[in-house]
Amino acid sequence: MKHAIVFLLVLMLSSCEYFKVKKTSSEAILNEELKTFNWNDVDEYPNFTVCDESASKAARQTCFQNTLTHHITNFLQDEGIVVSRDINDTILLEFQVSKTGDLSLINASVDSLTIDEIPNIDDLLNQSLTGLPRIFPAIKRGQQVTTEFKLPLIIRVN
Incomplete structure (x- = not known):
């Protein structure tokens, strides 16, 4: 019984990492988006x-x-x-x-x-x-x- 309680306790403590939501700032999203741009080309020319x-x-x-x-x-x-x-x-x-x-x-x-x-x-x-x-x-x-x-x-x- 002690082993089962210890196992459940370890499982509960380690599983909290899976529920954490990583927050991404709007600046990080913008920086990633800017890296994907091809600045030397346009969608439509003049x-x-x-x-x-x-x-x-x-x-x-x-x-x-x-x-x-x-x-x-x-x-x-x-x-x-x-x-x-x-x-x-x-x-x-x-x-x-x-x-x-x-x-x-x-x-x-x-x-x-x-x-x-x-x-x-x-x-x-x-x-x-x-x-x-x-x-x-x-x-x-x-x-x-x-x-x-x-x-x-x-x-x-x-």
Whole structure:
């Protein structure tokens, strides 16, 4: 009988551990959730009104990039740039689309030869962003977010 009482007493004391509920703070849950995010990708890329919203994610991204590239290229062609030497350069443009849909040029990596021949290239690139169709910002987990991206632009002037 003593053995049964000791056994029940040990069983009761050790079984309390199984009934303890571990409380997890909201900060711990948030930190775990933040670790699972892929911060370099969005659910939906920025999009122009002229792009098909029902297309795939990759098709919308391509449409956005092509629309922006064509708009800038057409603007520069209409400017009638005159140079003394041939230019064949790739300019790396860094853009930011705010969560309100505002597009801004952050940086343009331009070769020194191109700057020598077209000293106002930065001003021309900034002016080319006027008159763009309306931009819908990128979406991440149902929220509009600010995004940055790089876009190469080939400049050929003969």
